[in-house]
Amino acid sequence: MEFDFAEEQPKFLMLMYGLIAFVVVVGGLLLLLDVVPAWFARRREAQLVAASASGAPLPRRRRQGEGLFALFFLLPTLLLLTVGLVVPAIRTTLLSFMDAGSTNWVGLRNYGWMFSDDSIVRVLINTLVWVVLVPLIATGFGLIYAVLVDKARFEAVAKSLIFLPMAISFVGASIIWKFVYAYRGEGDQIGLLNQIVVSLGGEPKQWLLESPLNTLLLIVIMVWIQAGFAMVVLSAAIKAIPGDIVEAARLDGVSPWQMFWQITMPSIRPALIVVVVTLTIATLKVFDIVRTATNGNYDTSVIASEMYNQAFRYGQNGQGSALAVFLFILVIPVVIYQIRNLRQQREG
């Protein structure tokens, strides 16, 4: 029953290696960048001296250093992005047209499987439900709360309370809510939700086993985490509305309800779009919650968790890759929409 600190030593050693590598790489890079231009400067000086001594025309100054500098500044990033993102993404796309062992081409069979296998169609439907509900509800709650606590006395504390789940891991959040949904046969309940149901005269339930209710209960977890993000961004947008507009509207005798729909909403529209789009992308990729809460069982799986199962648990690289590619395709239009909006905002 004793924790042995000495056993952990190799980890700290490894961490130290990591830090040394960091210092060597970054320090080395900066040093290199200092040495190279100094060398160029010396060479140019020598050329100038030689030219003036021999009476030959002075060599023209070339501005070639800039590109070289840029290359060195960008080198680590470009290298890592190529190895870690670009090449893998291309490879995954290719793998999605191959069989489980990534040896034979199978054409579109993996994609055909995706849309014909009942359990996968279920997964796609679940993902759709997530993507529609999470951004909508989380933004809704965030907006309501931001409006309600705006200029309230305990605004900072009130906002922190809602924002706090943002710091909690999806795994931690899932355990928190699993505890709320906990079920314990007959008698006293230990899960809050069942206790509420029982005290209202209902029967306790195994919440996470009942489809489609369980998907909605998992969505609650995501909403709980993300509403704080929506609230903070929207709150900042609300505070950025020029005071004289609000004042003018108030002098005109506008009711709070009208104020909200005619002043607040139009003013924060860009922020609203950013929030919804960001939440949509985050929701498409949701994995941790489903895996921790139900492991994708009982009809709760979504694309991201199914991709993990196919590729890393069942060894179906082709099918897993096809799901990853499909996820990618779903994300593209959302991001393009966001980029266009941002650009309009900048121009407008």
Place this chain on the structure above:
Amino acid sequence: MTTATPTVAAGTQKTDGTPSTTAGRVRKRLNSRTATLVSIVIAVVWTVPTFGLLISSLRPEDEIKTTGWWTAFTSPQFTLENYQQVLFGRSSSSGQLASYFINSLAITVPSVLFPLAFASLAAYALAWIKFRGRDWLYIAIFALQIVPLQMALVPLLKFFSTGVTLGGVTLMPAWDLVDEQKFAQVWFAHTCFALPFAVFLLHNFISQLPGDLMEAARVDGATHPKIFRTIVLPLITPALAAFGIFQFLWVWNDLLVALIFAGGGNETAPLTVRLAEMAGTRGNEWQRLTAGAFVSIVVPLIVFLSLQRFFVRGLLAGSVKG
């Protein structure tokens, strides 16, 4: 929770009228009272689950398993036994979280430092060094944010395990990492995945620095590395802090990357992996799950609460990781 929405609607609709009359003023006060009430209800709903977890983690095992945490108010019984067991217990079922906690730490620190350094260098070059194709490169890096990391997992794992060969020539051997050496894989993966967003966020800040400053330094004969070190780095500290917190929370809370690149043992797996595993196999051991969850929450919570200012600033500058 769902009952909150209609209440607001009803509450605000009531005030259709000018608050100049006495009745209007009363209505307005009522309205603000409804608003306060609704906001309190939301705040309570948002806080109670975490609060329940905290209370539970401090209760004795048989109490947690038989009665709800709210009974702790009427018959209080508290103990630190759960934490003792889940952190330092030696049996494999106990959690051994102290060991995983160190893993989380060892994974997170380099995974924050590397992208921070590389991205600030790249962002500076993209913002202030003139070279051909600069805009296209920036757009390309920005666009890489679209790629979900699910797209990279299978090939990247293969890259680590078999290396790179091109036409029979080995360009890079397999990494062949064992035990805690696997941290390097996780650092690598996190660094790659973080770069597009990091470059985007830092570029936003760096490109807004006053151009006169750079120009003056150039005229004085300062080179780019010198400008970067002595002028740019000190000025973008808030941005670095913002991204650092982002990346810290993201890495500390990550499950997917760790699950695939860290291995499952207590030599390398972070807290999240262990907790997810415990939730699956020991789903009814609430005394361990609640204490364990709290252990994993506590560090990001401290970071978050103490550096909230920077975090929010970063959030508003670059929206959020896509």
